[in-house]
Amino acid sequence: MPTLSDVAKEANVSKMTVSRVINHPQQVTPELRKLVLEAMHRLDYHPNSAASALASKRTNVIKFVILENIDTTEPYYMNLLFGIAQGLQSQHFSLQLVRTASDVEKGNCDGYIITGARATDSAWLDKLEKPFVLFGENRYGYDFIDTDNKLGDQLATQYAIDRNYQSIIFIGIDEKEPFEYSREAGYINTLQKYKKIPRIFRVANHSRKAQSFICENWSKFAPDTCFICASDRIAVGVVRAIQEKGGKIPKDFGVIGFDGVFLDQVSNPKLTTIKQPIFKLGESLAMMILQKVAQDGAQQGEVLMPPDLIKRESTR
């Protein structure tokens, strides 16, 4: 394993010059820079992350905090993680996973990416000493990245209208969280544009809960209805309920999910869904926290990334 010194010798410069080429290239004249880069390349040099972490009093570790029950963890977390990992990798950072607020303080890191934070978590978030960014909308001014939830269900609702479903109903998640309000807002806004009256029901985010809800209230849902669901889980339940009641998908009943990871494919018929750009969200989260760390905790703002409408078999 070649070291900084090796490269320095090879290029006939001092260690510092090499270090600068890596971290502050603009401080070095182009000629020297080129020399050094060539030397690095010749020797196949890779910086030692532990050494740089030590010298610059960092850890090169970001913690990913998942404040959700492991058993109900959504499959899309895997994609999120991949995205995060990819983003961190590019800066030679590595990752630690944390599942409980109590483990957060254990061991060192340079910053946190936090997901699953609810309104009640803001108490301890405020006490964190390291910079953090959230995955998921919040209205407390914390930096976050999320799918553009509102846009997502605007797309969904618009599509249901375009496909000429007579009645368009929203099946939401029974939680008072910003992402849910945003999705509902997308639905409501779009319906209002056409002077239609919104009808919203809310259930727990479980396929079976959704299924039994629809079955129990089946009489309320006439044919030619499209269900805009706040999650693929719910959509899966709705599909099963319709099938159980003998409704015809997609002819008489349409179903549109939200998430677009895993479940939408396992379902039959495959779900029309709002696909979140999960991998990219992960990557962006990584970039944001790294930047925030580099800028000593400076505010980063909010980022909403547009989702895609994936048209499949559960709508006509």
Added chain:
Amino acid sequence: MPTLSDVAKEANVSKMTVSRVINHPQQVTPELRKLVLEAMHRLDYHPNSAASALASKRTNVIKFVILENIDTTEPYYMNLLFGIAQGLQSQHFSLQLVRTASDVEKGNCDGYIITGARATDSAWLDKLEKPFVLFGENRYGYDFIDTDNKLGDQLATQYAIDRNYQSIIFIGIDEKEPFEYSREAGYINTLQKYKKIPRIFRVANHSRKAQSFICENWSKFAPDTCFICASDRIAVGVVRAIQEKGGKIPKDFGVIGFDGVFLDQVSNPKLTTIKQPIFKLGESLAMMILQKVAQDGAQQGEVLMPPDLIKRESTR
């Protein structure tokens, strides 16, 4: 942040003694050890992982290599990851995720945990310079940890027999991999014990493939049949096929899955399944690779962990 030196001063010993208390406690007399531990506790000392990595020429990073398509990634990987993370945490190691063989060599680490390795991967596995362990059975002598697949489907088959299903059929995954052979072996062995003749079908590991397969061959399956499925995905498809054909679950048809993460709960009826101890597998993987690293790459052998039969609604 207190350092080793701070603790050393507080306890009136040298840095080395403190270091020894942390890494080789048995080399220090109990009295001193106590003194040091108290000092560490008083100061709330946490070792600096970067410094120790640098000094001992390690990186304190383990790479988790996932050789599978991100989109078909099983939800249980999340649990595996949690387990791995937990195991690594305990030794102050952190994690990097890698998805392609080409990224494996990029950046440094002390060892690898590799999953999704197929027979064809052994070529580059042999070339790896750092120690590694595999998640998943293999017959090439590589160290691995896996669920006891054979035992799993012994349990499943035995249960189907106990529940008095007349005919017991295995729906396997259409891949020539050890885990599949082991599951089939568990099924075959148990049936043979009762002088019953095995019937095995194999399909791709997709719910819809399984569904259409069962539908197309529906005439072959008389009532009073239990399907032992090699995965929950397949089980979900089988359940849907039976429902589509109007079969009664669990009275006339039983379905037993394999995995026990996520899908089994989303299904309706909830699946009877062989639940893999995924979290523990992950933890063990972490422990194994850490030990292997500590022992400079010494062989660790194979570990098979027993799964559990979870009895739910898809069997009578």
Added chain:
DNA sequence: CTATCAACTGTTACCGGTATCAAAAAAGCC
């Protein structure tokens, strides 16, 4: 009572980088 040895503890040098400041070189100015 001293020599020998084992067991424990301390000293020193170094792991591979980076920050800081000093020195040198280049540029600007009169």
Added chain:
DNA sequence: GGCTTTTTTGATACCGGTAACAGTTGATAG
């Protein structure tokens, strides 16, 4: 051209640990 200012480069001192070896101590043996 000489002097000041700015830019570029280099020397040095750490960052917080660990390995290797040296020194100390007490026990055991002769």
